[in-house]
Amino acid sequence: MSNTAFGILKSGYVARDTFVHRLDGRTKFLFFLWISIFNYIFYDLYVTITSFAVVMILAFAARIQKFVATALAIIVLPILLLGVGIIAGPFGFAANKTAIVSTQLFGFTIGLYLEGLVYASVWTSRLAVTITAALLAYVTTHPSDFAAVMLKSRVPYKFAYAFLATIQLIPILTNEISTIYQAQVSRGLNVQAKLIDRFKSIIVLMIPLTLGAINQTQIRAIALESRGFSAPVKKVMLRDPTLKGSDYAVILIMVLMTCVFVYLIWTRGLVPFMVGIEYVRPGG
């Protein structure tokens, strides 16, 4: 996962001129929270698949579908395959009753069960929706807007600094570990060695990386102090994001859809559209 994660975190903002990019960061963040929460409330594959279709359409509209597809293939697909193979398979998931396909092998019944398949699909599609919505907000918002949005949302500026500094530090430290790794390999580090030796290799890679990072911490602290980071004055921003007509339109759609969802829960419960599939609690 890390290489993909690094690729996404390294590139961070993807500059495009699309409808999604022009939306305010707060609207995108609100959409991310809203769709994630409702996906975890409903236990209905139709709802999660529809939500997934919506976020994927937005990803295509923002022209970040490649990022999203890579992240989903590496994070969600393995969970889906494990879930379907084990939960929907012949391993005794308690809710399994309806066999979709089954065969006898050496006296054992090997089959794929509807209840387990729906359970695994619902949980993994929930993850897929929330990850896609997160990437939509993150990749289409300029880092400077991130800072401005955080400060405007009354997030303490020290937290905003820590958040943005982490995003900046990840590519820097990843490049440094690449340099340290190459240096150690040239000095005889064997990454194909036995498991115990590979564990020992962590130490020779982590000590120079960590000490270098701590040294930079001191320099960064001096730089921040010299720029008045701790000064007891009101901070000003270079960018001043404002909500536009399109933002209000998206917020209005979310409000209307919230009313629809509340109505559905009130009248049809948490499984409004799937027929013949009962709600299965985790562990229940």
Place this chain on the structure above:
Amino acid sequence: MTTQTKSTGPTTVERPAGFAILQIVLIPVIAALNYVTGVIINILKLPLFMDTWATMFGTVVAGVWVGAAGGFLYNIIMAFTLWGLPAWVWGFINIYIAIITWVFWRTGWVTVKSPAKLVAAGIIVGVTNVLPVTIISWGVFGLMPTYAGTAWIYAAVLASTGDTLSASVVSSIIAEIPDKLISLILAAVVASRMPARFTLRPPKA
């Protein structure tokens, strides 16, 4: 007899004035180190997560709140970028890790000078961590198998008990104990190699 003349060069600042700002700057470093460890684990092809070792390290070298904040921030970043919103709750694991590491550090167990105590502390951290991991796995992943390395254990326990909770707990125990043990050892070793001039704790009054 020689006379010493005072140099009149530009003023240079070699240390920040306050430890508070140093600790704030350390928080993103801890979060980034937690992340970068994942890259190293990928390179070395090790069957571990190791994404809490920097939380432990931060707690040992700069205090419990720095470690907890750095660890929590790591999970916030990952939740808002790649893992999806519900994954932010993993941040509570990092807070728990910071607190229990601090307790062991205060009692003198997190030190390379007494390896037996260090190993015992690592095992205790791993075992006790299973409870919050299971709670989060229940709420976010529906107690489904999420890690290929322990999926066969999950499948075996599920086949024998029919219970996803038992399967999740057993596979968590198998994954957590070596992961937290090696993370704590790494944190203690790296902290022991840190030069005194990089001190990140305020001087005692």
